[in-house]
Amino acid sequence: MKKSLLSAVALSAMVAFSGTAWADILVGVAGPLTGPNAAFGAQLQKGAEQAAADINAAGGINGEQIKIVLGDDVSDPKQGVSVANKFVADGVKFVVGHFNSGVSIPASEVYAENGIVQITPASTNPNYTERGLWNTFRTCGRDDQQGAVAGAYIAANFKDAKVAVIHDKTPYGQGLADETKKALNAAGVTESVYEGINAGDKDFSALIAKMKDAGVSMIYYGGLHTEFGLLERQAADQGLKATFMSGDGIVSNELASIAGDAVDGTLMTFAPDPRKNPAAKELVEKFRAAGFEPEAYTLYSYAALQVIAEAAKAAGSTDGQAVAEAIKAKGPFATAIGELSFDEKGDITRPDYVMYTWKKNAEGKYDYVQNP
Template identity: 55%
Template sequence: MHRSLFPTTAIVLALLAGSAPALADITIGVAGPMTGPKAAFGEQFRHGADKVIADINAKGGVLGQKLVAIYGDDSCEPKQAVAVANEMVAKKVPFVAGHFCSGSSIPASDVYAESGILQISPGTTSPVYTERGLPYAFRTCGRDDQQGRTTAEYIARALKGKTVAIIHDRSAYGKGLADRTRDELHRVGITEVLYEAISVGDKDFSALVTRLKSEKVDLLFLGGYYTEGGLIARQMRDQGLKTVLMGGDALVSEEFWAITGPAGEGTMMTFSPDPRKNPDNTELVKYYRDHNYEPEAYTLYTYGSIQAWAQAVEKAGTTDTKKVAAVLKANSFDTVLGRIGFDSKGDIVAPSYVMYVWKNGKAEYAE
């Protein structure tokens, strides 16, 4: 009796389908200061990454695969950053969103370049990071020379005639920012009355405050982070000094105000345009606030970094680093940071820096 082959064929196909391997997840890295004195920035990285990965996965993932993140804690220490980078190499991730501190990101980027891992930093501002010709180093933030230019031009325009002093914390970020700002001040005809170094971890700034009083300094520019900056602001006010503190993006953190309280009022700093104010991000910002988190500073810059990489991967049709890097440099991408692109060095092509001021515990645009 003739019997149909269809049931047998169907069974074979079903067995083949059942034995076909499922697509593996794509594991990416997120690296920054998850612990230590700059952990607030690492927390921003984590919140940004967690949310964007959840949102991407809810829409089907990348190339039909789910994204999974592994987190590396470099504590903003160069040696630890290199150890984190080597761990990412061992885990064979194609991409890392990070690091934060320039002194960590720069040595880590050498490891990534050698191993073929694409890196997009949401917060590394040192020009050195992208000036070495590394093919896979990108950033979604601006650069210290841009911050310095914005600072100098603001002082020349809005604070003309003020006596300026400059200090830095000896870090790659702090000294680099201070030097770039000094160069730009000289360009617009302003010469500082003092240029001094402090150290990360210093707590007593009474000698500095005394010096500022004797020099009658109106404006103190700090190349450094919110911990020392907050203590300086508080000690200036405690000693009756009205000198305005000004700095860069590392002062844009609620941790700064937690240290200063009302003594931080009027402190000024440069940062990129605030993506929280973009109407397209209203629902995203509401989500964070509904979950008792304020998506300040580098939260959405991390979100946008991973967004850009994911879109480039989809366009390239692969996670291959060389191909994805080429796509990133040849196209623009719709992100929470707006429509962004990258130049041949890996620097973001987007609006640069604006001036902010601390008012009643919030960083607002300066007039």
């Protein structure tokens, strides 16, 4: 009798444990949660966590609840691969991330080999979706689209300027700078200076001196806000009067704290601000009530998990291959950043880059405002 009772208890425990295991769909959220780019990692994390909470409250995915598993890649490709392998070991089925293209690209190989769908809210290098992998998607645009907008704008609005094209030697930064250079050259503009700096550099005196000697008055930068802000501040301190432009890698309010007043007038390409979408009004207010401003990629991360959830429902399955096929075939999906459809490569079908200018707002703080 005692043996039967123990067996029954053990069986009940096994059923309870199995029920818990089966009731969770593990979604990895990967990005630079620490380090100089942690502001972007926070955007990816907060966006996905809020999306998971809202989807779970509405019944989850096919009756199962989402559980978020975090992975800190500190913007390092090797660490990103380590995070990817840990996600595989943990049983993660879907990934929202990574932030950097140079991390997303190698990590995606690990995910592809292990049946995991990856949707990045932020990695814009074309190679991410150009390699023919079945599992790579993004809710953002591509650098060839963004560079075309930037190059055309410079050619049209700075016709007599001597232009410098600077990048940080990363797949994202150099890729974006090169796409902008390509568009400039196609419009008949030849850059006066083309240089690469190293991510993490803090002293740009030699580069600034070179640009001053060349008479540069328009500087395009491919890279992230950390180095860009220092470059702007030091250029102003050293008397280089030029207009600065960059892309979506500087979409962080941290830029103003790094560059100071030198950020005033900075031009920037990014998608139309999703916070201004009337359909996202309640969601934006929810983030703000929690003390987090959902700028830049926050809503892109939220949208990535929405797409995963809706595609899994459409497929009636959480199998990676089935969900990937549904993402491509079952759109458009209603998301926090608008309706999204995907092509066979995994790119969104709407290219949407516009120009912004950094300027002081009514509170006296610098912010980016979409150009009319």
